[in-house]
Amino acid sequence: MLFTMSESNILDLLLSVTHTLQADQDRELDRRGLTTARTHLMWVLFHGGPATQVQLAEALAVTPRNVTALVDGLEATDLARREPHPTDRRAVHVHLTERGLSIMETMNAEHTALGSDLLAGLDEATVATTIRGLEAIRANLERLIAEHEAARAE
Amino acid sequence: MLFTMSESNILDLLLSVTHTLQADQDRELDRRGLTTARTHLMWVLFHGGPATQVQLAEALAVTPRNVTALVDGLEATDLARREPHPTDRRAVHVHLTERGLSIMETMNAEHTALGSDLLAGLDEATVATTIRGLEAIRANLERLIAEHEAARAE
DNA sequence: TATTGTTATACTCTATAACTATA
DNA sequence: TATAGTTATAGAGTATAACAATA
Structure with missing residues (x-):
């Protein structure tokens, strides 16, 4: 996965987490x-x-x-x-x-x-807010992609 | 990316977001x-x-x-x-x-x-908590992987 | 005529192994 | 003897195009 070298923003943090998840899963599949x-x-x-x-x-x-x-x-x-x-x-x-x-x-x-x-060690409020944050990020992402496609189609 | 078909937990939500990110990036690269x-x-x-x-x-x-x-x-x-x-x-x-x-x-x-x-539309507190949540998730993930590797090496 | 799947062909990413040139 | 990079070979994932069988 690209773009995981610095973590100045939440996007890099997100990509870093899923990069690690992906690498772990690939090792498991390979085994x-x-x-x-x-x-x-x-x-x-x-x-x-x-x-x-x-x-x-x-x-x-x-x-x-x-x-x-x-x-x-x-x-x-x-x-x-x-x-x-x-x-x-x-x-x-x-x-x-x-x-x-x-x-x-x-x-x-x-x-x-x-x-x-x-989620071990996280309290319920943090989990709930993190989920809300991720869902908002996803909504923003889908909106940005749609806008981008629309602009391209002009 | 695998495991994005249901979203009963935060892991699926996380994977869903990055799957969308990845797909968008692949389209851009292809262009x-x-x-x-x-x-x-x-x-x-x-x-x-x-x-x-x-x-x-x-x-x-x-x-x-x-x-x-x-x-x-x-x-x-x-x-x-x-x-x-x-x-x-x-x-x-x-x-x-x-x-x-x-x-x-x-x-x-x-x-x-x-x-x-x-992060458009998210207030600072939500962003801060989401970052904390993701960092805790990453820490848990790295711990789980390390434990898993240790158990395998026995 | 449209759909399902396959054969033919090709490109990219990836790996291991053997080799050349240099350190 | 060890290291940097390449040639040789191979497998997996992906695509387009042409084709056969069936709808």
């Missing part, structure tokens, strides 16, 4: 022989159930061709499998295997635990 | 014909001055071989150049070109502006 892109696809299946490759491409914001490659990799490592689509013979239904499901359950539990552990 | 990895290298040069490729490899946490490829790309687009190292004939000194420097100055200004714009 399990997983990659970020494939895990992301599994995460979508875990939370949304079986899906066609076009649906996965939309969810991941990548091309259908890319999903073909990702599912190939997941099938080769017994993490997901292609099954016939119940009604459309052109499409396939991608499912998690038992192994893939088990891994995602573990990762989901770890994710939830991390969410609590990160 | 300028830049990539994340090459821009990161330029960012290191911009803030740290000319460096050898080994130093860049350490700063970016990649292999020296990878830096060769990144600098090749930056040289081909007139964003950086290799110069002889003043004292070590084995090494090269990588510099930003005028064009590279100009782009980094623009990006740095945009980054600073974004840092302020994200």
Whole structure:
């Protein structure tokens, strides 16, 4: 992640925290022989159930061709499998295997635990205000992006 | 980025914000014909001055071989150049070109502006508490990672 | 005619290993 | 002998374009 070298403002602090989160997660995935892109696809299946490759491409914001490659990799490592689509013979239904499901359950539990552990030692008022602050930042960010896109479209 | 589908906790909120930031930045880089990895290298040069490729490899946490490829790309687009190292004939000194420097100055200004714009409408107390909250989260995160590494090393 | 997924091709980022030139 | 950087090779993620099968 870029822009984490100085921390003169809240943006750098935010990026620093998520850079550390990301690096930690990458190490964990590497230990399990997983990659970020494939895990992301599994995460979508875990939370949304079986899906066609076009649906996965939309969810991941990548091309259908890319999903073909990702599912190939997941099938080769017994993490997901292609099954016939119940009604459309052109499409396939991608499912998690038992192994893939088990891994995602573990990762989901770890994710939830991390969410609590990160707040250790913070009082409720601080947590509440931090959440409000982050939500305001997100709202500002989305407004800025929308304004920027609008200006560009002129 | 993973794990941004639900936002039941502050971790998901945090990841959601930085996911949006990252996506916005990727679009900007793409418009300028830049990539994340090459821009990161330029960012290191911009803030740290000319460096050898080994130093860049350490700063970016990649292999020296990878830096060769990144600098090749930056040289081909007139964003950086290799110069002889003043004292070590084995090494090269990588510099930003005028064009590279100009782009980094623009990006740095945009980054600073974004840092302020994200706080629009927030009162000082909220900002201060949000910063405290994020710093506590970062401290917890670093402690958790250290504990985890220690447990693994046993 | 439109959609789903694949084959073909290419570029970027990344790694390891072997090698050259220099220290 | 150790270090800086490159050549060689490989894998993963990503894209566009052309194509087959099906809707």
